[in-house]
Amino acid sequence: MTRKVGIIGAGHVGADVAFSLVTQGLCDIIVLLDENEKKAVSQSLELRDMASLTASRVQVIANDYSELHDADVLVIAVGPKTLLREDRLEELAETRAAVREVIPRVIASGFGGVIINITNPCDVITQIIQQTSGLPDSQVFGTGTSLDTARMKRVVGEFFGFDPKSVTGYVMGEHGESQFVAWSTVTLGGRPVAELAGDREVDWAKMDDAVRGGGWEILQGKGWTSFGIATASARLVDAVLSNAQSVYPVSAWDDELSVYIGQPAVIGKNGIVQTLQPELTAYEGVAYHACARVITAALKSEHEK
């Protein structure tokens, strides 16, 4: 079976998602689209230059919406004119216009696969994409707090001197300023971090800030972030294509709060199989609800436009 992936937005993030898929041979065909025709063609050409060097062959097609009709997965990575903003919510005015322009074209192509949204503000834009597309909410999800969770694993791993892969747990809520590390879910080799810290003085709030501010720190130095989110997105694409039934922290629909929000969810070939709300402490529960309010307020402001 041919595995076909569409990517809209051939900027830093979209191109790096494509690069990650090609180097790992995770699909057979990529359709790369951008309103900047030249950019999409150049990025595709460069990816095609890798064909004799990679283990498996990936065909790359540039800027043809009709090619999306039989794509299994579509990644949304369109962006605003400037990325240098500390609060991702500031992108909303520009990025909602972009997705409202591209999603009807996607649906007109006959696309019926799974949409994975990266574009910020991720939770808000994912909801706008779902509403605009008319696809079931299980078929549309956002990368949500997957990058923040990877950052948390790096920060905790480096602090305790462990490989970040040995850290489990989740950052939850908004992929933005109100996100929080659900410390009650964080373990190292199966042991809760608080227990492992023992008598050691740990500034948990400082670690939380390092996770939340990680993206802004990178943005200030290089102007964009892409390696982490591209790698996380490639894992999610693969989870759909391989019907992995794996758990990832993504922006999924919360039926109770009526909002897309970062939470652990099982991913399979049709998108979200089920969400797995961990048992949060009272403090974390309050933080989760606060995130939902931030996302809802942003959506409300968008409806008022």
Ligand SMILES: NC(=O)c1ccc[n+]([C@@H]2O[C@H](COP(=O)([O-])OP(=O)(O)OC[C@H]3O[C@@H](n4cnc5c(N)ncnc54)[C@H](O)[C@@H]3O)[C@@H](O)[C@H]2O)c1
């Ligand atoms: N969710 C996350 O964890 C995460 C992480 C990093 C970046 N991002 C977000 O990803 C998005 C992309 O970032 P980037 O660094 O690649 O930006 P970028 O400026 O490098 O690329 C964005 C691309 O989108 C294209 N585009 C804009 N409007 C379009 C439209 N209507 N149709 C087709 N193409 C369009 C632009 O031409 C540009 O090539 C931003 O919203 C950014 O904040 C999210």
